[in-house]
Amino acid sequence: MKIAGLFAGIGGLELGLHRAGHETVILSEIWQPAGAVLEHRFKGLPNVGDVATLTSLPSEVELMTAGFPCQDLSQAGKTAGIKGGKSGLVTHVFRLIDRSRPKWVLLENVSFMLRLDGGSAMTRLVSEFESRGYRWAYRVVNSLSFLPHRRARVFFLASIEGDPADVLLVDDAVPDQLQTNLQSHAHGFYWTEGTRGLGWAPDCVPTLKNGSTVGIPSPPAILMPNGEIVTPDIRDAERLQGLPADWTKPAEKVARASFRWSLVGNAVSKPIAAWIGQRLNAPGTYDRLRDGGRVVSGNWPKAARSDGKLCCEVAISEFPKWAKRPNLQDFLRYEPKLLSARATAGFLSRIEKSSLRFVPGFKDRVRSHLDHIRAIDAFVQEGRTLLAAE
Numbered sequence: 001m002k003i004a005g006l007f008a009g010i011g012g013l014e015l016g017l018h019r020a021g022h023e024t025v026i027l028s029e030i031w032q033p034a035g036a037v038l039e040h041r042f043k044g045l046p047n048v049g050d051v052a053t054l055t056s057l058p059s060e061v062e063l064m065t066a067g068f069p070c071q072d073l074s075q076a077g078k079t080a081g082i083k084g085g086k087s088g089l090v091t092h093v094f095r096l097i098d099r100s101r102p103k104w105v106l107l108e109n110v111s112f113m114l115r116l117d118g119g120s121a122m123t124r125l126v127s128e129f130e131s132r133g134y135r136w137a138y139r140v141v142n143s144l145s146f147l148p149h150r151r152a153r154v155f156f157l158a159s160i161e162g163d164p165a166d167v168l169l170v171d172d173a174v175p176d177q178l179q180t181n182l183q184s185h186a187h188g189f190y191w192t193e194g195t196r197g198l199g200w201a202p203d204c205v206p207t208l209k210n211g212s213t214v215g216i217p218s219p220p221a222i223l224m225p226n227g228e229i230v231t232p233d234i235r236d237a238e239r240l241q242g243l244p245a246d247w248t249k250p251a252e253k254v255a256r257a258s259f260r261w262s263l264v265g266n267a268v269s270k271p272i273a274a275w276i277g278q279r280l281n282a283p284g285t286y287d288r289l290r291d292g293g294r295v296v297s298g299n300w301p302k303a304a305r306s307d308g309k310l311c312c313e314v315a316i317s318e319f320p321k322w323a324k325r326p327n328l329q330d331f332l333r334y335e336p337k338l339l340s341a342r343a344t345a346g347f348l349s350r351i352e353k354s355s356l357r358f359v360p361g362f363k364d365r366v367r368s369h370l371d372h373i374r375a376i377d378a379f380v381q382e383g384r385t386l387l388a389a390e
């Protein structure tokens with residue numbers, strides 16, 4: 001299919017669809033660092049910038065994609081809802097649908113949108129598509145299906161040509177059981193938390209975040225089997241989204257290198273997009289035995305579909321596949337950075353006051369890492385003092 005990629009970010013969705021043989025003909029991305037990546041990685045493709053300036057889609061477009069902004073829908077954001085200043089930009093999706101009538105539309109966003117404001121965001125999406133005669137299906141899909149990265153996102157597919165359920169709701173896999181063993185496996189967690197949650201992730205990292213609006217990175221921490229606590233290199237963060245290492249490096253021409261973390265945190269996992277692209281090429285046959293009860297507006301499950309008459313919950317997991325992958329510590333290709341003494345001390349202070357339950361031995365390893373990194377800092381400082389004296 002010919003693709004129009006709206007709110008394209010760094011092109012993770014489009015790159016995955018390309019892997020399945022589809023072709024992007026136009027992009028729309030307004031943020032300059034992301035635009036620099038698109039210009040370098042999708043050479044020759046026009047980027048119209050602000051979607052509001054796009055009056056219609058090229059006539060050959062069959063598939064419109066849109067990873068529309070999630071800041072107002074994210075649990076970590078302002079939770080202003082789909083009418084917020086950022087997420088409200090989805091109105092341009094419907095404006096362009098009315099003008100160009102693409103056969104297929106693929107949207108991606110955070111799973112929290114299913115619950116935010118009583119499910120009003122999903123209620124609006126559904127009503128807008130149904131009023132235009134589109135059949136639809138959606139599903140929460142986890143990047144763990146393909147990568148050591150736990151990241152759940154909603155993928156919403158609508159069509160006036162085929163049945164989206166035959167694309168999104170056919171493949172279902174049973175994931176391997178991820179064992180917590182501090183001696184043999186690496187474990188990801190949020191070192192910036194520790195009071196109410198931890199984001200504990202056995203043999204994977206928790207959801208990569210987009211950092212701050214001023215470019216302060218927010219990488220997860222990883223407790224390695226040797227007891228060190230590290231943060232991954234940005235190139236491994238890109239790989240944890242299924243992107244080639246240094247995919248976002250062109251952004252450094254127009255912004256600080258730290259903004260690359262925001263670009264990666266906002267990206268769509270390429271392997272998920274590739275799986276959808278493959279199913280668009282060769283749809284399966286939806287098994288109606290998966291149909292559950294009718295969906296009550298506002299109470300949106302993790303998967304649902306509508307054929308224009310029936311809107312029902314679908315019994316299916318977050319895992320369309322379970323691809324083989326190395327253990328997290330073996331997946332990392334680039335030298336990680338030791339979590340600093342300051343960051344470790346702050347995290348340790350929070351978890352020692354917290355009522356959360358932790359894996360036996362975890363706190364001891366955090367304390368040991370703090371002692372280790374302080375000893376390194378003291379050694380480095382002593383060396384600097386000696387050099388200054390000489």
